[in-house]
Amino acid sequence: MKHTLQILLAVIAGTAVFTASPLPGYARENLTAQQQMELQVRQGWEFFGKGLYPKAIAAFDTVLATDPANTSALKLRGLSYSFEKKYDAAIADYTTVLGIYNNGTTSVDGQGIYYDRALAYMELQQYDAAIADLTKALAYPSVMKPLYLERGNAYAAQKNYAQALADYGKQIDLFPDTAAAYEKRSALYRLDACKDEAAALRDYTSLIALQPDNALAYIHRYKTYIDLGNYDAALTDINTLLARNKKDTALYIDRGQVYATLNRTSDALADFTQAISLNNKAINAYRQRGKLYERMGNDKLAAKDTAKAAKLTIEEQKAIAAYQKKKKARQ
Secondary structure, X not given: OOOOHHHHHHHHHHHHHHOOOOOOOOOHHHOOHHHHHHHHHHHHHHHHHOOOHHHHXXXXXXXXHXXXXXXXXXXXXXXXXXXXXXXXXXXXXXXXXXXXXXXXXXXXXXXXXHHHHHHHHHHOOOHHHHHHHHHHHHOOOOOOOOHHHHHHHHHHHOOOHHHHHHHHHHHHHHOOOOHHHHHHHHHHHOOHHHOOHHHHHHHHHHHHHHOOOOHHHHHHHHHHHHHOOOHHHHHHHHHHHHHHOOOOHHHXXXXXXXXXXXXXXXXXXXXXXXXXXXXXXXXXXXXXXHHHHXXXXXXXXXXXXXXXXHHHHHHHHHHHHHHHHHHHHHO
C-alpha cells in the first residue's frame, strides 16, 4: 500500500483492546471467553505488525467466527487484505465496519475507514467509488492529512485535471509541507491539457525547499528553465546535481546542449566528450557532438559521430526486440 498511515490507524484501533487487561502470563484455560478473544486479536495485531499478513488474517478469522461485529478484528483484517492486494476482501471488511458504525456517523474511526476503503478502490481503479469515500471522509470536522491529496490523485486518474488541481491546491493550503502535492500538481502543469510552466516551476522550487536532496525535482526544474529560455538558472541546477554525482552521463549531455545553445562551443564539446567517456554507448552524446562538429565545420568528425549514433541506435533496437521476444516466450 502507498501509506504507512494504515498501520498507525491499526495501532490506534487495537490500543483500546490491548490495554484492557494484562493478558501475558495468564494460562489460556484460565482466561474468560472475552479475554481469549482479546488475546487472539492481540496475536493477529502482532502478526500484522511483523508483516505476516496471512497469519494475521487467520487470527482475525478466528475472532470473527465467534464475534462477527468485532470492529478491531475487521479493520485489521481489512488492512491485512489490502497489504496482500486482496482489495475486494478488504473493501468487504471496511464496508462491514461502516455498517456497524451506521455508515461512519457513530464513530470518529469512520473517517479512517472511508480513507482506507478509498485506497482499496483506487487500487482496483474504481475511481468514482474512491472519490465518493474520500468526499465522505472530508465531511468530518477535522481533515486527515492525505485526504485532498488522494482525492486529487483519483481525479487525475480520471483525467479530471481541473478538480485534481483544485484538490492539490487545497492540500497545499492546509498542509504546505506535503511534498507529494507539489510533485503531483507540477506533473499536471507539464501536461498539454493544463500547461503552465511558470506554475510548475514554482512547485518544483517549493518541492526542492522541502526535499533538498530530490534530484528529480532539480531535473524537472532545469528542464523547465530550459523551455523558458532561462539558461543560467538551468546551468545552476545542473551544476548542483553534478556536484553530487560527477558520473551522471545525462547531466553532461543536457549541460552540453545548454552550452551549445549559448554558443559556448568548447564547453559543449567538453561535456559531450565527457559523457562518452563515462558511457561509450551514449547515443545522444554522439548525436549531439556530431551536430556540434557540423556547426564547427568539421564534417569528418561530424560524420563519424553521426554514424556511431546510428549504429548504436540499431543495436539498441535489436536488443529491445530480442528482450521483448524472450519476455513474450516466457508468458
